Amino acid sequence: MTVTEHRGLDLIALERFLADSGVELDGPLRAELISGGKSNLTYAISDHTSRWVLRRPPTAGLTPTAHDVAREYRITSALQDTAVPVARTVALCEDDSVMGASFTVVEHVSGRVIRTKTDLADLTDQDIHDCTRELVRVLGALHNVDYQAAGLASFGRPDGYVTRQVALWAKQWARVKTADSADLDRLHAALAESIPAHSEASIVHGDYRIDNTILAPGQTSRVAAVVDWEMSALGDPLTDVALMCVYRNPAFDLVIGEPAAWTSERLPSVDDLAHWYTTTSGRELKNWNFYLALANFKLAVIAEGINHRYLVGATVGDGFDRAGESVPDFITAGLRALKG
Template sequence: MSPVPPGLDPEKLRAHLDRVRPGLVSGPVDARLIEGGRSNLTYAVTDGTDSWVVRRPPLGHVLATAHDMKREFRVISALHPTSVPVPEPLLFCADESVLGAPFYVMEHVAGTPYRTAEQLAPLGPARTRAAILSLVDTLVDLHAVDPEAVGLGDFGRPEGFLDRQLRRWAKQLAASRGRALAGIDELQAALGRALPDSPEPTVIHGDFRLDNVLIGEGDRINAVLDWEMSTLGDPLTDLGLLVMYSARLEVTGSPISTTAGAAGHPEPAELVERYAARSGRDTGGLAWYTAFAWFKLAVILEGIHYRYTLGRTVGPGFDRIGTLVPVFIEHGLTTLQEG
């Protein structure tokens, strides 16, 4: 048996599952924390025969309601019958006496989350290309889902979505500014002046990239994971973020997962062309969305750097993050100017 992971008591989980889903579990439960999560915690759970995945909020994070977990459970429940590959949701629990917070259980899906070009290298150019193009096709499938038809018509507030997003990240920047950052105010102002008119809203993932999906046999996507930022909004924000993650940074020590240097990885322009051809959406104004993605990641990195300067980060590599922020700002400005 593995050591009891923080945030999940296997015996309490087993007792709850026996009450609400009798017969699901057939033996003692073993659980381990799956590393790599950014916000909510993910655990692999097994009874020695079958396996499941449990998601719960971070430790010490007090929710007034079960909104966050319930929201994730709701979106994968709505999408599971569609062509979008998501794990089958099994149960949601709002009773905080079980694990100390709301949580949900879903099926365990086999597959690999590729996070770096080095991890993709054994696949070779042809298989890498197929995997990345499959990522684009899955995004098209997600954006083709009719929110009303799957019960997600009230899943967000698409009116004024881009303006709220820009103001949200500007506020986040203001809360974590401990130094001068050349170009960041210019980038924020330029994005504000050039706010595009959004197309028809869709369900968006909010953090759609290769290491948030599981690639299985045949280099197909078995499951899209990490729906904590999903909402109804502008679908091109998902595409802009994917394009940003597909750019070559040409820097060392980046904490941002990038597979762009892998042999066979399609260029960003091809990803955009494929999305446009398959979705029928106009992607002519995508430069704004990609520049916004650079801005958003610059703000996130600056927040990490700010916490590092206050001594609030633990682990190696944080000392280099501050030097990366200007790189992201420059990419954002260049993208807007060239777009």
């Protein structure tokens, strides 16, 4: 058995856990880092014949609910036989004594992940148009899943979801902030005063954009799997739509530490994305400026969380050093959205 130096990963312990879970292994496990902790630590795991993906929280600087891999596992298990493509689930470990935190193992999904602007280089404008339409269609399909029939009636409380989101992200800001911000406090107060009286209920992904999907091999117009479900919940579907649109802000490049594909000028505009969603889902974008402001508020806190982990040395890999620079941009955009 091979011991690696990957932070937060013990392959010997993982081999024992998988064997005890009934997973047949063909030789020692190997690991390759996929994502170093902007959200969760994600590793490609393999033996001689099979491949899996393991996800676990970062080793420090956690924000409550933002790294809930058990939540990911539950919802992807429930979505196995729906119109939403997801990876096949393999095992969930909630015993922290195994590797220091909960972790999940799912089957590896072959396909293409478009993460950076460079990844768009070999795509035609028509490819990008078709791909983006498919992404919006899948989001609409997710929001139309009957969550009660899927066994997710107890997955959360959709009533009051937006109110709780405003309070939650304010608390998480207090937990991870590296400096005070009067503008963020002002944005939070304005959001709290303008929460819509009514909202719809659906499964929400919580982090939906192109690089949180795997495109089918050779078919950029088909999503093979939606991934990164750690912030999923039962809530207001318009929070997903607004966040997908706000990710188009060029400041998001600083959050992921590289030129993001989703911020490319080659992709459709925010107005186009919003219009396509209304036509594919049948929902109106009521109180749209509020949802755009809330999405900017959330992204400001997420960026500050990454900055916090970077400053305390809890990140793995490169590209974390400038995430904090994006925080004022998102705050400003949120305040501007509330002004209409």
